Amino acid sequence: MPALVLTPAERRAQRADAHHLAPVVTIGSDGLTDAVAREADRALAAHGLIKVRAMVDDRAARETMLATLAEQLGAAPVQHIGKLFVLWRPLPPDATVIEHEDRRSTPRVVKLVKFSKSGNHRPVVKKIKVMGNQRVTAGGKIKRARTRSASVKKNPG
Numbered sequence: 001m002p003a004l005v006l007t008p009a010e011r012r013a014q015r016a017d018a019h020h021l022a023p024v025v026t027i028g029s030d031g032l033t034d035a036v037a038r039e040a041d042r043a044l045a046a047h048g049l050i051k052v053r054a055m056v057d058d059r060a061a062r063e064t065m066l067a068t069l070a071e072q073l074g075a076a077p078v079q080h081i082g083k084l085f086v087l088w089r090p091l092p093p094d095a096t097v098i099e100h101e102d103r104r105s106t107p108r109v110v111k112l113v114k115f116s117k118s119g120n121h122r123p124v125v126k127k128i129k130v131m132g133n134q135r136v137t138a139g140g141k142i143k144r145a146r147t148r149s150a151s152v153k154k155n156p157g
Contacts, residue, residue, distance in 0.1 A: 003074065023052060109130075112127075
């Protein structure tokens with residue numbers, strides 16, 4: 001895969017986003033191995049923007065590692081400062097999420113807080129399991145959620 005090319009403005013934005021990141025992949029004394037490339041590929045697939053630390057003292061070797069890694073993974077080399085590389089690849093569209101219209105949400109636990117009528121007592125906290133077809137009203141009651149019926153006037157038969 002050829003390495004991606006970024007414009008200077010895109011590169012600047014990616015550098016700013018990567019500033020707070022910690023290195024997630026480390027290239028050891030063995031150099032750029034298949035295991036390192038696989039791990040960097042997994043990290044790019046999960047995060048899109050990663051930092052890589054190279055434990056090699058030779059600057060020319062680090063530059064070739066960055067170019068090789070970017071070429072192998074189809075990523076854009078964003079930055080190379082000392083022993084740190086920053087690589088970016090756009091996140092793939094998530095194909096595992098399938099939307100079902102008839103799916104209900106899972107049961108969830110909701111905390112209901114009822115305050116005392118006089119301010120002297122502690123509020124009562126109850127944990128209630130709310131099923132997928134239920135909702136909690138503002139008063140703390142649980143009601144079954146219904147689909148909203150359309151107006152008869154708007155939809156003449």
